[in-house]
Amino acid sequence: MKFLIVWFGVFIGFAASAQNYYSPDVTSKIYTNLNQALNERERVFRLDLSEQNLSAIPLGVFEFNNLESLILDGNKITSLKFLPNQLPRLKYLSLKRNKIRKFHIPKNCLDMLSELYLDQNELIEFPQITNPMVNLIALSLSQNYINELPRDALSLTRLRFLTLDSNPLKNPELAFDYSSYLERLSMYQTGLKKLPRSYIFKNMTKLVISGNTIDYKTIDASRFLKVEYLDISYVPLINMEDFISITQFKNLKYLVAEDIGMTSLMPEIANLKKLREATFLNNQLTTLPEEIFKLKLKTIHLEYNPISKTTIELIQQNMPKTKVFFSP
Missing domain, CATH: 3.80.10.10 (Ribonuclease Inhibitor)
Structure with missing residues (x-):
């Protein structure tokens, strides 16, 4: 209780x-079926593939050049690989309740990303973001196994919302x-x-x-x-x-x-x-x-x-x- x-x-x-995925100021249709979305590529701004027993991000997802929000919660994804210039307009990415152990955003990838949700995964390290264009405003990492926060995190200098609940941190004071x-x-x-x-x-x-x-x-x-x-x-x-x-x-x-x-x-x-x-x-x-x-x-x-x-x-x-x- x-x-x-x-x-x-x-x-x-x-x-x-x-900023909520289901924000009322967004009029775009929310697609939940990948095959249907692929038939309307240019009209897909919001895609929710939660609870679909996925072990990886389907390759078809990377064909949506206008995609702004991607939800992949409650799947079985263990690893991710982002390539340059994929999902150039993506702002919101949620991968809650998967089995991800490491997360990396390399250079020239996800330049527009501003919100990242990785709660309830198996992360043992803080997400590594080496793309200097990424400036997150929201980051949520609750219920993982992260034991150390990085001293330098340029992608977080504009951060407004940070959740680190239930992580065995050695240096939690760095969050401030x-x-x-x-x-x-x-x-x-x-x-x-x-x-x-x-x-x-x-x-x-x-x-x-x-x-x-x-x-x-x-x-x-x-x-x-x-x-x-x-x-x-x-x-x-x-x-x-x-x-x-x-x-x-x-x-x-x-x-x-x-x-x-x-x-x-x-x-x-x-x-x-x-x-x-x-x-x-x-x-x-x-x-x-x-x-x-x-x-x-x-x-x-x-x-x-x-x-x-x-x-x-x-x-x-x-x-x-x-x-x-x-x-x-």
Whole structure:
């Protein structure tokens, strides 16, 4: 249950932010049958060959010079080879849930590519992109076996959306170095131990650092001025006072703090004046500070906390417009 809650939030937020394959501003037909598409080559802009038991990209795919989006999710593809000048207009490539171990974009290949999705594969190395023309804005690599991030990644300098969840990284902090344009970064279960203090992320609105053993003292809200969504679930809170660093995110609207070992909520929670939704599932809270009643919360999750009956009554009296969820 805990895993599903966190991952559902991550998926919805990130999927909605990047340019979507099914974006309503695209009027082109979505082809799902390769043979049919080959009969209308010049009219094919979007091709979805998901769940078709493919072990390789069919050669026919490379005949579509106007192709902009290619979806090959849920197949059995193990390796890829791109040749120069193939798929010259391709912008969106998704190869989720395959068996790919290495991924390489050589020079003069996929010049227009801006979104790449390789989640749930068998990658043991970070994708190698040696084509200097490629400038990704979205990269998603969740649930692979990547253990090291490259120090130099020119193709990521314009990156806005980056997902690295569930990779056993030795140097996860490098993810913060790639792009000053980052808007959404997800680092669930990546071995992250501290947040960098060398940059100010002026564009970041969503930050997921859950499932890591992070020193709360390294979380400097002044580096993340626009963050509206913060997920710190499963990040052990050793000293309750350390939570004060979280209350410094002045623009925070959504806070997810599930199972962090919280025994009391600091009065400084009142600093989060823009907070609208808070999740404190599976902690050890018995009471809430009076300061929380000053917030204009729309929703608060308190399931699986030993909340006292007196506190429940106070919450109901002082937060009549707030949807409050307790354990049955």
